[in-house]
Amino acid sequence: MADWVEACGVDDVEEEDVIRFDHGGRTFAIYRSPDDEYFATDGYCTHEKAHLADGLVMDDIIECPKHNGRFNYKTGVARGAPVCVNLATYPVKVEAGKVMIQIG
Amino acid sequence: MLRLAGRKSEVDVMEKKRDYSLVGESTRIAIETGLASAEWYHTDVPRKAMKELMQRSDGPAIRDTIIWIVAILGSAAGIAWFWGTWWVVPFLLVYGVLYGSSSDSRWHECGHGTAFRTRWMNDAVYQIASFMLMRNPVTWRWSHARHHTDTIIVGRDAEIAVMRPPDLLRAALAFTGVLDFRYSLPTLVRNAFGSISPDEKSFIPEMELHKVVTAARWHVAIYVAAIGLALYLWSFLPLVLIGLPRLYGSWHMVLTGLLQHIGLADNVTDHRLNTRTVYMNPISRFIYWNMNYHVEHHMFPMVPYHALPRLHELIKHDLPEPNPSMWHAYREVWPVLLKQLQYEDYFLKRELPPTARPYRDEFHALTVPAAAE
Numbered sequence: 001m002a003d004w005v006e007a008c009g010v011d012d013v014e015e016e017d018v019i020r021f022d023h024g025g026r027t028f029a030i031y032r033s034p035d036d037e038y039f040a041t042d043g044y045c046t047h048e049k050a051h052l053a054d055g056l057v058m059d060d061i062i063e064c065p066k067h068n069g070r071f072n073y074k075t076g077v078a079r080g081a082p083v084c085v086n087l088a089t090y091p092v093k094v095e096a097g098k099v100m101i102q103i104g
Numbered sequence: 105m106l107r108l109a110g111r112k113s114e115v116d117v118m119e120k121k122r123d124y125s126l127v128g129e130s131t132r133i134a135i136e137t138g139l140a141s142a143e144w145y146h147t148d149v150p151r152k153a154m155k156e157l158m159q160r161s162d163g164p165a166i167r168d169t170i171i172w173i174v175a176i177l178g179s180a181a182g183i184a185w186f187w188g189t190w191w192v193v194p195f196l197l198v199y200g201v202l203y204g205s206s207s208d209s210r211w212h213e214c215g216h217g218t219a220f221r222t223r224w225m226n227d228a229v230y231q232i233a234s235f236m237l238m239r240n241p242v243t244w245r246w247s248h249a250r251h252h253t254d255t256i257i258v259g260r261d262a263e264i265a266v267m268r269p270p271d272l273l274r275a276a277l278a279f280t281g282v283l284d285f286r287y288s289l290p291t292l293v294r295n296a297f298g299s300i301s302p303d304e305k306s307f308i309p310e311m312e313l314h315k316v317v318t319a320a321r322w323h324v325a326i327y328v329a330a331i332g333l334a335l336y337l338w339s340f341l342p343l344v345l346i347g348l349p350r351l352y353g354s355w356h357m358v359l360t361g362l363l364q365h366i367g368l369a370d371n372v373t374d375h376r377l378n379t380r381t382v383y384m385n386p387i388s389r390f391i392y393w394n395m396n397y398h399v400e401h402h403m404f405p406m407v408p409y410h411a412l413p414r415l416h417e418l419i420k421h422d423l424p425e426p427n428p429s430m431w432h433a434y435r436e437v438w439p440v441l442l443k444q445l446q447y448e449d450y451f452l453k454r455e456l457p458p459t460a461r462p463y464r465d466e467f468h469a470l471t472v473p474a475a476a477e
Contacts, residue, residue: 047249
């Protein structure tokens with residue numbers, strides 16, 4: 001059974017932005033969409049080891065800071081070169097002002 | 105983003121200290137020592153400021169692209185109108201630079217996806233500019249990703265313009281476009297026939313290789329059509345407008361592009377050591393789309409060209425003093441190149457201002473025995 005882990009407070013991440021969350025030796029990216037929903041993906045780009053949390057969120061896209069590779073952070077789908085491999089996503093819920101993610 | 109006339113042959117490089125092939129001894133060393141895909145130095149910029157700088161907008165690029173297209177079509181019309189008279193010369197100069205040089209910066213910015221906010225606009229200009237440059241749009245997207253991962257790492261970077269020891273004749277000929285033309289056209293034809301070189305395979309994922317061939321076939325088909333039209337009209341005019349500007353108009357791309365990294369360190373992980381920012385006149389900056397702020401671009405490739413001057417103001421305290429002009433930069437580089445002819449490890453180590461964080465020598469111990477400061 002996967003565990004729910006507290007990643008951050010709801011106000012720790014601005015609208016249409018992303019922050020980094022490290023847990024258990026892994027790194028994740030926590031997103032807040034323009035319509036105020038929260039999402040979580042692996043923290044590193046699948047192309048090369050770059051923290052997506054340093055990238056740019058535009059609508060439902062996260063753009064990697066290193067090579068501008070793009071993913072849909074809601075589905076993890078890679079949106080063209082130089083990224084070809086999809087990003088792992090994780091279930092998210094908000095409880096008592098905290099953003100929780102389910103890590104397998 | 106500038107590469108001169110392909111790579112040296114394996115026979116060439118075996119006799120040299122640096123092996124610039126992408127599947128050779130330098131590649132092995134770069135991977136084993138951690139120089140490949142390394143973590144690079146970045147100036148600290150608050151997230152809020154960086155987020156603001158990274159913001160995309162269609163406005164500036166649409167404005168610049170309209171000016172660009174109007175100027176291209178206008179100068180092309182001038183060439184056609186004055187064809188056969190000396191009045192054609194100024195139109196050739198303008199058209200050549202717009203076609204053969206400014207396409208490089210459009211290719212570059214749209215390849216990064218930063219010029220426009222709207223994706224299809226980036227993709228459309230990227231494809232057009234790739235064609236103008238005789239660059240395979242797939243190959244070069246991947247080679248440029250590698251250039252940003254491993255900037256001037258020997259054996260890894262596919263876009264090192266001037267290798268060491270420098271071939272000054274080759275660098276001088278680059279201004280004519282002849283060498284690049286001689287490399288680009290056969291490469292397109294080779295790709296069109298389905299042949300991908302080992303170097304290309306080293307940075308293009310297997311799942312993308314078929315796209316290399318398809319893109320090359322489209323380019324070759326357009327060139328064949330242009331040649332057919334020239335024969336039909338029995339006139340050089342179609343070729344002067346399509347293809348040949350890569351020869352007579354690429355001098356400005358080389359003039360600005362050579363300065364990006366020439367004479368500076370290789371095999372380091374700090375863009376302040378291997379990349380140069382040069383102040384330029386407004387016309388060159390329009391042609392070059394602000395890529396004269398090249399340290400800034402390499403440190404933060406997410407920042408669009410129109411925001412680079414603002415980024416420069418924000419982080420210049422941590423960077424070497426920019427060269428005040430292209431002339432100044434070339435005067436600085438020339439003696440370094442001459443010394444590299446004798447001693448290829450020699451490079452220019454640019455001084456940091458007192459406000460900057462110092463170079464991390466422990467990260468750069470692999471380079472370096474002799475630096476000019």
